[in-house]
Amino acid sequence: MDFSVTVARREFADALLSLKKVTKTKKPFEMILSYNGGFLLIQSVGGSHQIPAEGKANLDVHLPGEPMFKLAEVLPEISPFTLELAGGKLRLGPLLLPCTTAQRKPFIIQMPVNPREMDFLSLRYRHSINEITRSGYMKQYLEAEKCRESSIKKAARLLEPLGVKASDITSLVENCLKKNADM
Numbered sequence: 001m002d003f004s005v006t007v008a009r010r011e012f013a014d015a016l017l018s019l020k021k022v023t024k025t026k027k028p029f030e031m032i033l034s035y036n037g038g039f040l041l042i043q044s045v046g047g048s049h050q051i052p053a054e055g056k057a058n059l060d061v062h063l064p065g066e067p068m069f070k071l072a073e074v075l076p077e078i079s080p081f082t083l084e085l086a087g088g089k090l091r092l093g094p095l096l097l098p099c100t101t102a103q104r105k106p107f108i109i110q111m112p113v114n115p116r117e118m119d120f121l122s123l124r125y126r127h128s129i130n131e132i133t134r135s136g137y138m139k140q141y142l143e144a145e146k147c148r149e150s151s152i153k154k155a156a157r158l159l160e161p162l163g164v165k166a167s168d169i170t171s172l173v174e175n176c177l178k179k180n181a182d183m
Contacts, residue, residue, distance in 0.1 A: 002058050003061055003085040006080045006083075007051055008051070011127075015020055019069070026146070031068045032063075037138050045065070046129075063090065063099045071092070078091070124141070
């Protein structure tokens with residue numbers, strides 16, 4: 001059982017603080033750390049946040065939620081740092097946090113044999129970011145998003161003399177992606 005993931009201090013702290021803002025509960029809750037394909041996914045009752053990471057993990061780490069929010073303020077000053085499972089606790093630099101672990105459950109997303117960018121972009125209409133990450137398609141999805149943005153900007157520059165705006169093209173692309181997701 002492995003969990004050893006290296007992240008940038010600032011991105012990890014920002015993710016925790018951003019989740020703190022959207023987590024509105026008085027009851028005890030837990031946070032789940034999952035690593036997949038170059039990203040650490042941090043899940044809370046308020047939502048999830050994903051940050052670039054390197055490492056290896058074949059399980060999810062469950063931590064008490066409220067202490068994790070407080071941790072954002074006292075993270076070790078080193079960057080990057082490694083989150084590592086050690087003797088039933090999560091080691092974060094010099095800190096040891098109580099945790100439990102669970103086998104990661106992959107999420108299976110059916111894709112065509114030779115998926116197009118449109119297929120990856122349409123995923124967000126059928127699946128959550130968490131599901132896309134757990135399926136292993138997050139890297140391809142993000143690459144397709146970059147290409148979509150770039151293509152929209154290029155098309156807007158070409159069609160500007162005809163009075164077509166980037167927002168018009170974005171709307172057209174979104175409608176096409178929704179139709180593709182419904183197929």
